[in-house]
Amino acid sequence: MSIGKLLIVAGIIMVLIGIIWTFIGKLPGDFSFKKGNVTLHFPIMTSIIVSIILSLVFFILGKFR
Numbered sequence: 001m002s003i004g005k006l007l008i009v010a011g012i013i014m015v016l017i018g019i020i021w022t023f024i025g026k027l028p029g030d031f032s033f034k035k036g037n038v039t040l041h042f043p044i045m046t047s048i049i050v051s052i053i054l055s056l057v058f059f060i061l062g063k064f065r
Contacts, residue, residue: 024049 029045 024046027043027045027049029048031042031044033040033042
């Protein structure tokens with residue numbers, strides 16, 4: 001694969017991840033604390049879902065090797 005095609009595919013993947021992230025970034029279980037000028041975000045549920053999805057993807061890719 002040439003570098004141009006690789007960059008296009010990487011860009012498309014990053015755009016898709018950005019679109020998906022906006023929908024799953026505010027799930028129940030994602031905690032946000034605000035006190036004064038400080039805001040802390042703890043995306044616990046989002047992290048769990050991303051971990052499960054990545055585990056499934058790598059499991060499926062491993063089966064095809």
